[in-house]
Amino acid sequence: MAGGFQDETAGHHLLSEMASNGGHGENNSLYFDGWKAYDRDPYHPTLNPHGIIQMGLAENQLCHDLMEEWIRNNPEASICTEEGVSCFKAVANFQDYHGLPFFREAVAKFMEKVRGGRVRFDPDRIVMSGGATGAQETLAFCLADPGDAFLIPVPYYPAFDRDFCWRTRARLLPINCSSSNNFKITASALESAYQNAQKSNIRVKGILIVNPSNPLGTTMDKHSLHSLLSFANHRRIHLICDEIFGGTVFGSPRFTSLSEALEADPSADRRLVHVVCSLSKDLGLPGFRVGVIYSYNDAVVACARKMSSFGMVSSQTQHFVGRMLADDDFTSKYLAENARRLRERYAVFAGGLRRVGIRCLEGNGGLFCWMDLRGLLKEATAEGEADLWRVIVGEVKLNVSPGSAFHCDEPGWFRICFANMDDETAERAVRRIRMFVEKKQRKKTMRWVDGLRLSLPRRFDLEDVALTPRLMSPQSPLVHATT
Numbered sequence: 315m316a317g318g319f320q321d322e323t324a325g326h327h328l329l330s331e332m333a334s335n336g337g338h339g340e341n342n343s344l345y346f347d348g349w350k351a352y353d354r355d356p357y358h359p360t361l362n363p364h365g366i367i368q369m370g371l372a373e374n375q376l377c378h379d380l381m382e383e384w385i386r387n388n389p390e391a392s393i394c395t396e397e398g399v400s401c402f403k404a405v406a407n408f409q410d411y412h413g414l415p416f417f418r419e420a421v422a423k424f425m426e427k428v429r430g431g432r433v434r435f436d437p438d439r440i441v442m443s444g445g446a447t448g449a450q451e452t453l454a455f456c457l458a459d460p461g462d463a464f465l466i467p468v469p470y471y472p473a474f475d476r477d478f479c480w481r482t483r484a485r486l487l488p489i490n491c492s493s494s495n496n497f498k499i500t501a502s503a504l505e506s507a508y509q510n511a512q513k514s515n516i517r518v519k520g521i522l523i524v525n526p527s528n529p530l531g532t533t534m535d536k537h538s539l540h541s542l543l544s545f546a547n548h549r550r551i552h553l554i555c556d557e558i559f560g561g562t563v564f565g566s567p568r569f570t571s572l573s574e575a576l577e578a579d580p581s582a583d584r585r586l587v588h589v590v591c592s593l594s595k596d597l598g599l600p601g602f603r604v605g606v607i608y609s610y611n612d613a614v615v616a617c618a619r620k621m622s623s624f625g626m627v628s629s630q631t632q633h634f635v636g637r638m639l640a641d642d643d644f645t646s647k648y649l650a651e652n653a654r655r656l657r658e659r660y661a662v663f664a665g666g667l668r669r670v671g672i673r674c675l676e677g678n679g680g681l682f683c684w685m686d687l688r689g690l691l692k693e694a695t696a697e698g699e700a701d702l703w704r705v706i707v708g709e710v711k712l713n714v715s716p717g718s719a720f721h722c723d724e725p726g727w728f729r730i731c732f733a734n735m736d737d738e739t740a741e742r743a744v745r746r747i748r749m750f751v752e753k754k755q756r757k758k759t760m761r762w763v764d765g766l767r768l769s770l771p772r773r774f775d776l777e778d779v780a781l782t783p784r785l786m787s788p789q790s791p792l793v794h795a796t797t
Contacts, residue, residue: 337480344703345370345472345719352713357739367743370713372528372681373734374562374598376655380648381597384638391637393630405633412619413442414629417636421606424639427649428561428596433573435608441618442632443605444625446558446592447477452625453588453607454482456617457552462519463487464554465507467499469720469727471528478522486522487511493686493724496675497530499523499538504545520552520586521545526559526569529720529729530684531660531677533563539575543582554588561596561649564657565678576610584610593635595681597648602631656681656733659740663732666744670751681733685714688726690754699725710750712743 340346348370357365390397393405412418418437425435443449458464460483466474467489478484489507491497504521511518521542525534546553555572563569576587589608594600604627609615639645663683664674675684691698696718703716706728717727730747732740 332481337476339472339475339480343472343719344700345715348703348707348713348715351707355711357711359739364711366707366711366713367739367746368713368734369730369732369743370715371734372595372731373600374595374652374656374681375735376598376659376733377648377652378598380644380651381638384641384644388637388641391634393633401633405629413440413627414632414636416640417632418442420636420639421604423642424645425591425606425608427645429569429571429574433571433577435573439608439610439615441607441609441615442622442627443607443618444627445594445600445603445605446556446590447473447605448603448625449590449592449605449607450474450477450554450556451482452618452621453554453590453609453614454478454484455621456614457554457588458482458484458519461485461517463511463516464520464522464552465489465504465511465518466522467491467497467503469497469529469717469722471524472715472719472721474522484519485516487516487518488721489521490723493675493727496532497527499542501541501545504542508549518549518551520554522554522556523572524556524558525572526557526563526679528559528680529682529715529717530675531680531682532675533567533569533679535567536570536575536578539570539572540579543572543575543579543587546586547581547583550586552586552588554590556590558590558592559595559680560591561652562656562681563679564653564660567678569679573608586611588614596652599635602635603627604631604635659732662740663730663744666748667751670748670755672747672751682729682731685728685730686726687728688724690751691726694725696725702726703728706750710746712746 336342352366352368352370355365356362357367385391389395392398393402415437418440421440422435422437426433441449441452443452454464463485464478464487466486468491470486474486479486487507487510489499490503491499508518523534523542525539526532527534542553553572557571560569560571572587572589576582576584587610591606591608593602593604603625605625607614607618609618660677660683664677667674667683667685671689673686675686677683687702688694691702699716699718703714706712706714712730715729717724717729720727720729730743732743735743
């Protein structure tokens with residue numbers, strides 16, 4: 315058939331193994347299934363008020379008004395304005411892959427500010443990448459050969475399986491964590507994960523952690539960071555810390571960066587330490603694709619810069635964002651107001667759920683709550699969790715992410731994102747959850763619909779008031795291909 319493949323099998327044979335091996339994870343994860351359900355029936359306050367509200371996207375839209383105000387007051391920052399067009403030629407021409415010097419300096423200063431000025435960053439150690447996704451993959455390419463493994467505490471961000479492993483062929487092995495101690499890493503669990511890899515003849519090249527945690531919304535304490543540094547040094551393996559949510563901490567305890575712990579430990583081998591961050595969560599700029607690798611290893615910096623040609627940050631973005639980050643008064647105001655708004659929004663969700671007996675893990679950072687719905691499970695199994703998830707997405711019309719998608723082995727935990735919507739939509743989402751829980755509590759027993767399919771045109775009939783929020787539902791980041 316001209317213009318396309320006649321059948322799926324024929325198409326498969328015309329693709330590479332990597333293109334057809336499903337390593338992206340989109341086709342076998344409830345995390346991505348929730349996105350697909352949302353795409354089919356997205357919430358709109360007037361056009362589709364009974365649609366699915368997007369709570370599976372860790373996006374920060376709470377302070378975009380501050381950025382819009384800064385843009386209006388600083389038109390020269392953009393080459394697309396009369397005030398800034400004189401810089402067009404210099405920005406449009408080919409740029410050094412190392413990044414514009416003033417941009418790297420501005421990023422270094424912003425990283426210092428996010429960490430309370432307790433640690434300094436050398437602009438010459440900053441490597442640009444296309445978002446934190448590109449940074450993670452670049453580090454995996456630099457540090458691991460196909461088949462090598464990194465230990466990672468569970469639960470963890472589902473897309474790490476794609477970002478870190480798909481094209482590099484590296485592996486992620488779980489460090490088992492439990493709700494009994496709020497999912498903190500223990501020395502015994504870390505050692506057990508390492509020994510299990512050794513018994514399976516898998517070479518462990520490092521540990522990958524996220525601080526603040528996604529999906530837990532908690533920060534790692536100094537003691538844990540020092541223990542991880544000590545373990546990495548003892549085993550001569552790398553330690554990567556993804557600090558993409560560092561600027562979203564809104565409560566106590568304060569954020570402690572791995573870099574801060576490293577500076578306080580003169581015995582640690584700095585060459586084993588690498589930090590990833592970006593502007594996607596702190597500043598709510600995921601579309602700008604600004605990721606950062608900060609490595610204390612000279613060879614890694616040199617190699618990552620060679621690889622950065624595959625995912626550079628555009629010079630136009632560097633030009634604009636560099637000027638924004640260099641505005642010290644603005645960044646100070648932004649970080650303070652961002653923390654305040656996140657704290658208030660977290661209280662809306664956690665408090666609203668608490669009133670109907672649903673608790674969330676006590677969080678102090680991130681853009682989400684780790685919600686405990688174990689009491690609503692028909693059975694404490696992965697299947698029971700999936701059944702509950704289908705009801706929440708298909709009937710309650712909320713795209714929440716089940717714990718199994720984060721590799722959590724305790725069924726009944728769900729991540730809900732709260733910063734990608736306005737106040738009215740947030741209140742509506744909380745009301746839907748509360749009505750659902752109250753309905754189940756009144757009936758005392760759960761009604762389960764066998765064979766529920768997300769495509770069914772179900773409506774949540776307990777809510778009929780159309781609100782007019784300032785924001786529409788966010789766009790899906792799923793790739794849509796056409797034939």
